[in-house]
Amino acid sequence: MYDATRLPISRPTATSMARFDQMDLIVAGFLARYKGGTFDSYALDIRLFRDWCRSVELNPLVLERPHLELFARHLEIERGNAPSTVHRRLSCLRMLYRIMHVDGHIDRNPAEYVKMPKVFHDEARITGLSRNEMAALVAQARASKPSEAALITMLALLGLRVTEACNVDVEDFQEYERDHRVLRMIGKGGKPATVPLPVPVARAMDAAAAGRSSGPLVLRTDGTRMTRRSADRVVKRLAKLAGIVKVISPHVLRHGYVTASLDAGIPLRDVQIMARHSDPRMTQRYDRARGNLDRHGNYALAAFLGGAA
The missing domain is CATH 1.10.443.10 (Intergrase catalytic core)
Known part of the structure; x- marks a missing residue:
């Protein structure tokens, strides 16, 4: 059972009340599909993404693919995330935007063709x-x-x-x-x-x-x-x-x-x-x-x- 108090709900301002209310509902519905460690990981991934969107004054509902590419560079360069971590976080966003597209919240999926970092494993x-x-x-x-x-x-x-x-x-x-x-x-x-x-x-x-x-x-x-x-x-x-x-x-x-x-x-x-x-x-x-x-x-x-x- 997911805990609604743990959802990455943002505190909306007077000028952004409508769009953040809608995004909060979208995120809550997406995270409700998961539980346990997956829930925790995806909740963190989405919170980091939304924090970055606020820092660059970007509406998550109307962004383009290049914005997601820039978020990936932010993870790599500014946060120092490993390729495997960046891959997982982008995978989360790809699933989120795919569902947003299916549910009719957005006209097209900006994450569909986002370039995913290559992750190599030295099996030895x-x-x-x-x-x-x-x-x-x-x-x-x-x-x-x-x-x-x-x-x-x-x-x-x-x-x-x-x-x-x-x-x-x-x-x-x-x-x-x-x-x-x-x-x-x-x-x-x-x-x-x-x-x-x-x-x-x-x-x-x-x-x-x-x-x-x-x-x-x-x-x-x-x-x-x-x-x-x-x-x-x-x-x-x-x-x-x-x-x-x-x-x-x-x-x-x-x-x-x-x-x-x-x-x-x-x-x-x-x-x-x-x-x-x-x-x-x-x-x-x-x-x-x-x-x-x-x-x-x-x-x-x-x-x-x-x-x-």
């Missing part, structure tokens, strides 16, 4: 955590608080996204499906998912529940539900204690979950289902990232040429 650097690092982090978490152990276990051994892990309630994993203890949850995009719980995972989650029958599973020290920010701090602290020197975040554990599954010999299609990737190309990226150095042709060529090189 997308390595995540090794098997030993994953094991060390899980062991360190189990030696810590039960709530932190449950968090790390769900991230590393179930591949949950950090928001998904923080949103797990005690009552969500008390059922059985065909003799399998399962976690029932709502994943990314509002998609329901049923995830089987291996015994070590279920034990960690039961320990965090501490006899409770309801309420948030993963708690902060003050007894409230853990947030993605507090979870990020927990992951970084435990990783440091485990001797991991890589830059780490909760998503790195999900990455490690996928690559470890592939290393364990689980078929690519099954790993896609485990990770709940809607597009198999996303899972294939992890597969290429884990092997593109080990299987690189440079080694075969050097061996073929022998001492000639």
Whole structure:
């Protein structure tokens, strides 16, 4: 459920009351389509865009494509946003203006042909955590608080996204499906998912529940539900204690979950289902990232040429 108090509503002036009232309604209707992290990201993207429009005295309802190109340069140069961030923010605006066009608020879509920045990924650097690092982090978490152990276990051994892990309630994993203890949850995009719980995972989650029958599973020290920010701090602290020197975040554990599954010999299609990737190309990226150095042709060529090189 979206929170109307979080919408990027602008305070209109007497001279702009009509147009800002209309734009507020358009933005509210657009953001109502989303929730969770997507809602937060799109709300921020649109707020930054509207702030920029006000700074250059531009009406978002009558702008042209060049204005959006200039906004992209503003993001790159003045805000210092990376190409991936600029790409995401322009993608948000393209969807917003597409819907505005469909709903008849504008005669044509100025964002349709906006040039999108190219985003390149060096897959050799997308390595995540090794098997030993994953094991060390899980062991360190189990030696810590039960709530932190449950968090790390769900991230590393179930591949949950950090928001998904923080949103797990005690009552969500008390059922059985065909003799399998399962976690029932709502994943990314509002998609329901049923995830089987291996015994070590279920034990960690039961320990965090501490006899409770309801309420948030993963708690902060003050007894409230853990947030993605507090979870990020927990992951970084435990990783440091485990001797991991890589830059780490909760998503790195999900990455490690996928690559470890592939290393364990689980078929690519099954790993896609485990990770709940809607597009198999996303899972294939992890597969290429884990092997593109080990299987690189440079080694075969050097061996073929022998001492000639």
